[in-house]
Amino acid sequence: MAPQDRIADGLDPATTVLLTVECQRGVVGPDSALPELAAVARASGALVNVARLVATAHEAGVQVVHAVAERRPDGRGASRNAHLFRIAERLPVQQLTGTLAVRIADPVPVGDGDLVVRRLHGLSPLAGTGVDALLRNIGCRTLVVTGVSANVxxxxxxxxxVNLGYTAVVPADAIAGVPADYTAAMVRHTLALVATVTTTxxxxxxxxxxxxxx
Structure with missing residues (x-):
């Protein structure tokens, strides 16, 4: 299923939110805990496209929300019920609260009106993070999802x-996963079934x- 060249009926800035997922230095920056993912995000142009979308959203009056994954130095509250979490505990770069690793990575701009939401547990930027309540308070009906990773x-x-009742939009060239060719397969065979797939x-x-x- 090819990306749509233009969104049907357009996207009303007043009811649309742009979400960046884990576009933080410790994930997609030069000192990433996941260097393969960081390399793909940069080489594919996905990170640059996220930055372009954020800058355009600022100009158009679209609310931007940055979802950051982090953990306390003592690990309190962190999830350990999946292999991925246990691997993350042993990585040389930790996404610790208050460190450079959890700052939004260049070249993605952060505006004064942006919301930065940090989670200490789980796999999702929405579930159990308070983002749903924020989106409803903003009046969001359409959520544009960007960032990493296409794997999780x-x-x-x-x-x-979608389960919460929002219309999901995915610019396929503004997300990345590993291996590099996995993202296209995920978009075509999974995300395109539930979201509007488009381009930056x-x-x-x-x-x-x-x-x-x-």
């Missing part, structure tokens, strides 16, 4: 968004030249 957090975010260029065009909303 991105599909979690999309499924949770189509979203930028819609936000810069919005059509009349019905």
């Amino acid at each position: 957090a991105i599909p979690n975010a999309v499924f949770d968004a 260029e189509a979203l930028v065009r819609d936000w810069r030249h919005p059509r009349r909303q019905h």
Whole structure:
């Protein structure tokens, strides 16, 4: 299923939120705990596309929410009920609260009006994090999901968004996973079944030249 060149009916900035997922230095930065994922996110252009979308969202008045995964130095409250969490505990770079690792990575801009939501547990940027309540208070109806990884957090975010009643939109060139070719397969065979798949260029065009909303 090919990405749509333009979103049907456009995306109303007043009811749309752009979500960046784990676009933090310790994940996609030069000193990443997951260097393969960081390399793919940068080489594929996904991180640059996230940055472009965030900058355009700021210009268009679209609310931006940055979802960050972190842990306390003592590990209190962190999940340990999956192999992934136990692996993360042993990585040389830890996503510790208050460190450079949990700052939003360049070149993604952070505006004064952006919301940064940090989670200490789980796999999803939405489930159990308070993001759902924030989105409803903002008046969100459509959630644009970007970032990493297409292996775990991105599909979690999309499924949770749909289950919570939001329309999910995924710019396929603004997400990344490993191996590099996995993302296209995930989008085609899974995300396209539940979300509107589009491109960074189509979203930028819609936000810069919005059509009349019905």
